Amino acid sequence: MSNKDQIQRFMFDQLGARGQLVGLQESYQEAVSNHDYPAAIQQLLGEFMTAAALLSTTIKFDGSLTLQAQGDGELSLIMAECRHNQEVRGVARWEGEQLPSSADFKALLGNGRMAVTITPDKGQRYQGIISLEGDSIANCLENYFQQSEQLQTRVWLTTEPGHSASGLLIQVLPQAQEAVQDVDGWDRICQLSDTLSNEELSRLQNEDILHRLYHEEVVRVFPASDVQFKCSCSAYRTLQAIVSMGKEEMEEIFSEQPQITVRCEFCNSGYEVTQDDINEYLSDNGNNGSHTLH
Numbered sequence: 001m002s003n004k005d006q007i008q009r010f011m012f013d014q015l016g017a018r019g020q021l022v023g024l025q026e027s028y029q030e031a032v033s034n035h036d037y038p039a040a041i042q043q044l045l046g047e048f049m050t051a052a053a054l055l056s057t058t059i060k061f062d063g064s065l066t067l068q069a070q071g072d073g074e075l076s077l078i079m080a081e082c083r084h085n086q087e088v089r090g091v092a093r094w095e096g097e098q099l100p101s102s103a104d105f106k107a108l109l110g111n112g113r114m115a116v117t118i119t120p121d122k123g124q125r126y127q128g129i130i131s132l133e134g135d136s137i138a139n140c141l142e143n144y145f146q147q148s149e150q151l152q153t154r155v156w157l158t159t160e161p162g163h164s165a166s167g168l169l170i171q172v173l174p175q176a177q178e179a180v181q182d183v184d185g186w187d188r189i190c191q192l193s194d195t196l197s198n199e200e201l202s203r204l205q206n207e208d209i210l211h212r213l214y215h216e217e218v219v220r221v222f223p224a225s226d227v228q229f230k231c232s233c234s235a236y237r238t239l240q241a242i243v244s245m246g247k248e249e250m251e252e253i254f255s256e257q258p259q260i261t262v263r264c265e266f267c268n269s270g271y272e273v274t275q276d277d278i279n280e281y282l283s284d285n286g287n288n289g290s291h292t293l294h
């Protein structure tokens, strides 16, 4: 039985540490199949989607986690989103003239910034900035956890471009370290995890990876949860986005054409919007369009 498109959580109770394995296959393939990305961008997008799925298990409410990097290079934007129920989507904007020779994301991004945003369905949005000082996305995430939450964390990410994306995260638990008697335990599981090859991380079943790495450790394994590609776009959200541009921009758009087609960057769905749709939306929402909605 395949365990792809799953998140597998596990715990080292005696060591005060936790771990997660993520494998994305159909969910990843669906995200890249909507676009004509070069292999290097497919690889980075796989890493972003895996990282977003790994981080999403920290969401304790209904909402989404977005991992996003923007820059002034050929890759102007790369972003992946995972909801609390493990619905993932991702997109990259790449406008290079030549195929990128490597998936060095800092070279592709240029002067960039990376952020993690947690957006509850109800309530305040939280954003944390991830320093681009690491030499890989995994390394940047490790530094982020160390700096923002003082949690020692190790992350491994690997992508087979166009096919699958996989990741492993291990992390010390907050406040658990004082009770831990096996003081070498953390270093030991880090060294063990380092022996996992990218190919093994991509190809092996979760239970085989856990056995291969930690068969001499005590590991408590939780039931896996399924991951699927799902886009949160809709006709209603498209209307919201157009209205939020403001009255002047809307008038300009519809003075040139009776209707516009808005295409979702994530899933390629198209939405036809007319002036009548906008008017209906505005009257339903008790607004005559005289001021900008946010």
Ligand SMILES: [Zn+2]
Residues within 6 Å of the ligand: 231, 232, 233, 264, 265, 266, 267, 268, 269
């Ligand atoms: Zn969509």
